Amino acid sequence: MSATLTHDQVTIAPLVLLSILDHYDRTNTPENKRCLGVILGDATSSTIKVTNSFALPFEEDEKNPDVWFLDHNYIENMNEMCKKINAKEKLIGWYHSGPKLRASDLKINELFKKYVQGNEPLLLIVDVKQQGVGLPTDAYVAVEQVKDDGTSTERTFLHLPCEIKAEEAEEIGVEHLLRDVRDQAAGGLSIRLTNQLKSLKGLQRKLSDIVNYLNKVIEHELPVNHTILGKLQDVFNLLPNLGVPDDDEMTEGTSDLIDTSNNLQKALTVKTNDELMVIYISNLVRAIIAFDDLIENKIQNKKLQEKFAKEEDEKKTAADEEKIAEAETDSAAKKSA
Numbered sequence: 001m002s003a004t005l006t007h008d009q010v011t012i013a014p015l016v017l018l019s020i021l022d023h024y025d026r027t028n029t030p031e032n033k034r035c036l037g038v039i040l041g042d043a044t045s046s047t048i049k050v051t052n053s054f055a056l057p058f059e060e061d062e063k064n065p066d067v068w069f070l071d072h073n074y075i076e077n078m079n080e081m082c083k084k085i086n087a088k089e090k091l092i093g094w095y096h097s098g099p100k101l102r103a104s105d106l107k108i109n110e111l112f113k114k115y116v117q118g119n120e121p122l123l124l125i126v127d128v129k130q131q132g133v134g135l136p137t138d139a140y141v142a143v144e145q146v147k148d149d150g151t152s153t154e155r156t157f158l159h160l161p162c163e164i165k166a167e168e169a170e171e172i173g174v175e176h177l178l179r180d181v182r183d184q185a186a187g188g189l190s191i192r193l194t195n196q197l198k199s200l201k202g203l204q205r206k207l208s209d210i211v212n213y214l215n216k217v218i219e220h221e222l223p224v225n226h227t228i229l230g231k232l233q234d235v236f237n238l239l240p241n242l243g244v245p246d247d248d249e250m251t252e253g254t255s256d257l258i259d260t261s262n263n264l265q266k267a268l269t270v271k272t273n274d275e276l277m278v279i280y281i282s283n284l285v286r287a288i289i290a291f292d293d294l295i296e297n298k299i300q301n302k303k304l305q306e307k308f309a310k311e312e313d314e315k316k317t318a319a320d321e322e323k324i325a326e327a328e329t330d331s332a333a334k335k336s337a
Contacts, residue, residue: 009163014173016095017136020128034096034102037056037094040054041092052082054082091116125139140157213228
């Protein structure tokens with residue numbers, strides 16, 4: 001499968017997440033249903049910026065995914081009103097509360113193509129009842145899937161990485177909200193440890209997803225995607241060598257665990273030394289440049305001092321000559337008298 005995307009990242013403002021959560025709570029959406037709306041922002045660069053949203057009246061049949069209702073007139077009227085408030089925010093796609101993709105998403109996405117100018121609509125899925133760690137958002141763009149076996153193409157969703165990014169005013173508002181959410185009795189160390197634990201849980205979940213994907217590829221449940229495998233290989237190349245210990249490090253009477261630990265220590269030391277070497281060379285180059293600037297400054301100061309001294313000598317010589325001329329003039333005048 002091969003597909004090209006004009007965008008490589010999606011940034012989402014916190015206001016959008018708050019609006020979607022408010023939409024879900026305000027409409028009392030049942031467990032097995034979802035809410036749907038429109039997202040606004042800027043999609044002219046390689047990074048799609050989602051800055052605003054508004055809700056839509058939406059209904060769908062639970063038994064038949066092909067039966068759903070969306071008010072077109074409401075979309076057009078709300079879009080015109082949003083243009084009057086902020087003309088820079090364009091309609092770039094739609095959102096729903098998921099938490100996963102649905103069977104009717106491709107058809108709904110095709111409907112939004114007529115409202116998006118020159119780009120594919122962006123689908124933003126927000127998990128309003130997030131149970132695990134990590135970001136509650138997933139972004140997708142529909143592309144034509146070209147199969148390796150040469151069969152006919154079909155439309156499918158490709159995932160885009162998401163990032164929560166706020167403006168300065170929004171950051172202040174988010175900080176005020178977090179002050180009320182955080183436990184005031186908890187200390188700074190407790191908060192840091194909690195954040196570290198959440199990060200480790202998120203990393204563990206991501207690694208589990210990678211293992212499950214690779215197992216499904218091995219068991220031929222999923223097709224081989226060379227793009228994903230290339231990304232995984234890039235990740236593995238960044239890791240230190242954690243393989244079998246070297247033969248020269250194997251000694252009698254030592255366990256494999258100790259040898260593996262020594263090999264890990266060696267690998268981490270090598271990687272750290274490589275990074276420190278770059279820092280050392282950078283500091284060395286910076287010191288040499290600083291010495292060169294110092295020498296140039298000394299040379300320029302010496303030239304200026306010599307110039308000022310020469311000018312002072314010339315002024316002094318001119319003053320002496322003037323005094324001698326005045327003295328000769330006075331003596332000549334006295335003789336004539």
